[in-house]
Amino acid sequence: MPWTGSPNTLSRGKTADGQKLQTKNGSKRQHTTSAADQLANQGVQKDEPDNIDLTVPEHFKAVGTRLLTLSQKQAYQAMKSKETKPYTWQTLSNLDITRHAIHDTTGNLETDATLWRSIRHPDIRRPIQAFLYRAMAGSLRIGDFWQKIPNYEQRAICMRCASNQLETLEHILIECDAPERTRIWRLAQNTWPDQNHDIFPKGIGHVLGCGNINSRQQGNRTPTAHERGFARLQRILISESAHLI
Numbered sequence: 728m729p730w731t732g733s734p735n736t737l738s739r740g741k742t743a744d745g746q747k748l749q750t751k752n753g754s755k756r757q758h759t760t761s762a763a764d765q766l767a768n769q770g771v772q773k774d775e776p777d778n779i780d781l782t783v784p785e786h787f788k789a790v791g792t793r794l795l796t797l798s799q800k801q802a803y804q805a806m807k808s809k810e811t812k813p814y815t816w817q818t819l820s821n822l823d824i825t826r827h828a829i830h831d832t833t834g835n836l837e838t839d840a841t842l843w844r845s846i847r848h849p850d851i852r853r854p855i856q857a858f859l860y861r862a863m864a865g866s867l868r869i870g871d872f873w874q875k876i877p878n879y880e881q882r883a884i885c886m887r888c889a890s891n892q893l894e895t896l897e898h899i900l901i902e903c904d905a906p907e908r909t910r911i912w913r914l915a916q917n918t919w920p921d922q923n924h925d926i927f928p929k930g931i932g933h934v935l936g937c938g939n940i941n942s943r944q945q946g947n948r949t950p951t952a953h954e955r956g957f958a959r960l961q962r963i964l965i966s967e968s969a970h971l972i
């Protein structure tokens with residue numbers, strides 16, 4: 728908090744003993760400490776010291792950090808230091824489904840941290856990263872989200888097909904008979920250069936973990952540029968198609 732407006736008996740233009748100082752424009756300022764000296768003398772003469780209130784005034788109590796001086800790094804560190812909430816059962820379930828799907832494909836058993844990090848893969852566009860993050864966290868407004876809201880329960884059931892099934896993300900992206908879903912995946916398959924290899928994801932885990940698709944599936948040898956390109960195209964096709972549906 729700035730100290731502007733606060734009483735301050737020591738100011739520039741005078742010495743500590745109250746003598747006059749010559750200012751830049753030649754004027755002289757009068758100052759005396761006689762009143763202060765008188766008060767000091769009275770204080771020295773007292774037998775009992777005054778009971779001085781040393782509590783800090785409310786408007787001088789600085790709480791937290793000043794926004795004007797807060798850097799982005801400090802704000803980020805403060806947010807990171809806060810205790811994170813435990814995962815919901817849906818988030819845990821999605822993480823495990825994705826972990827096993829990636830394990831079946833690459834042979835690597837990913838940790839929770841690497842699964843979350845793979846969502847931020849630079850090949851995945853920012854809006855799709857946000858979509859995958861919400862899908863993994865189970866915070867999309869689909870299926871059982873609507874079951875808890877009175878008069879909106881019917882929205883929990885898929886309206887795009889006749890299956891009368893709960894509208895889970897697995898159903899929307901993998902199982903539903905809606906023509907737009909099958910068409911989008913067919914277009915993705917047509918874009919894929921190797922028609923002997925099916926790009927269609929086998930489960931929701933392959934979609935949520937598409938950032939973990941890598942070109943090291945055949946061991947730890949250095950992948951060729953061709954293999955890296957295939958892995959990148961697969962990441963882009965799966966993430967874009969899932970988001971489009």
Ligand SMILES: [Zn+2]
Nearest residue numbers: 885888903904
């Ligand atoms: Zn459906």
